[in-house]
Amino acid sequence: MQEPGSTSVPSPVVAATPAEACARVAGEIHELLAAGARAGAPTVLGLATGGTMVGVYSALVERLAGEPVDLSRVTTFNLDEYLGLADGDPRSFRSFMAQHLFGPAGFAPERCHFPDAALAAEQPGLAGEAYQALIARHGGLDLQLLGIGRNGHVAFNEPGTPEAASTRVVPLHEHTRADAAPSFGGLEHVPTHAITMGLLEIRAARRLRLLAFGEAKAAAIHAALVAPVDPACPASLLRNHADLEVLLDGAAASALGA
Numbered sequence: 001m002q003e004p005g006s007t008s009v010p011s012p013v014v015a016a017t018p019a020e021a022c023a024r025v026a027g028e029i030h031e032l033l034a035a036g037a038r039a040g041a042p043t044v045l046g047l048a049t050g051g052t053m054v055g056v057y058s059a060l061v062e063r064l065a066g067e068p069v070d071l072s073r074v075t076t077f078n079l080d081e082y083l084g085l086a087d088g089d090p091r092s093f094r095s096f097m098a099q100h101l102f103g104p105a106g107f108a109p110e111r112c113h114f115p116d117a118a119l120a121a122e123q124p125g126l127a128g129e130a131y132q133a134l135i136a137r138h139g140g141l142d143l144q145l146l147g148i149g150r151n152g153h154v155a156f157n158e159p160g161t162p163e164a165a166s167t168r169v170v171p172l173h174e175h176t177r178a179d180a181a182p183s184f185g186g187l188e189h190v191p192t193h194a195i196t197m198g199l200l201e202i203r204a205a206r207r208l209r210l211l212a213f214g215e216a217k218a219a220a221i222h223a224a225l226v227a228p229v230d231p232a233c234p235a236s237l238l239r240n241h242a243d244l245e246v247l248l249d250g251a252a253a254s255a256l257g258a
Helices: 018-039 051-066 093-105 117-122 124-137 174-184 199-204 215-225 234-238
Strands: 013-015 043-047 074-078 080-082 143-146 168-171 193-196 208-212 244-249
Touching (some): 013 018, 018 043, 018 051, 018 143, 018 208, 018 244, 051 208, 074 093, 074 124, 117 124, 124 168, 124 193, 215 234, 215 244
Parallel strands (some): 143 208
């Protein structure tokens, strides 16, 4: 394990445009799915939501339309879900995935998994353990997609999250809720809690692909890749992963030389 204070930095891939970075990741996922289909082997994807992922999923849907792949043995696990939303709420991450990937690409709904927000509201410990166990029963994640928050969070692992944290219910940081406010019609409507995959499960994925675009993410990327490893920036705790690739546009990479 990398010790706090280490400055070992994975070399980020700086793309000319976000679309170029999204296409690169979508191509890798398509190749992973195609290889699994050819071998008759299961493929397990860890998926994320948010504006950064829209381009990835759009590019992947386009690739799958042009080069179809048998998805019948593909299983997906999403990172997180808000607590307190009604079934079918269009602001839920389940609805986001159905709109941007699962529906257009034809993923089997029964193979697309999310943390159980309803159970988490009643028995948070049980919900976390159940999701962690389900991932383990499928052999872990072949590839996990990640974004990064302005405060360095990944999934809903907010600043101060220890490396060994597993799936659990968390209160949402004020910055995270503020970023979500436009989608909810105001901060007062944003859920205060979510259930999130922990850094333990994320770090166990065989590949990590983290994407960040725009100047607003530059400080977080600097903290994640250049500043000393510190739980204050949860993304920095991924730095020593054996197969981490960070894909940025020029604006998100602009503070790396600072």
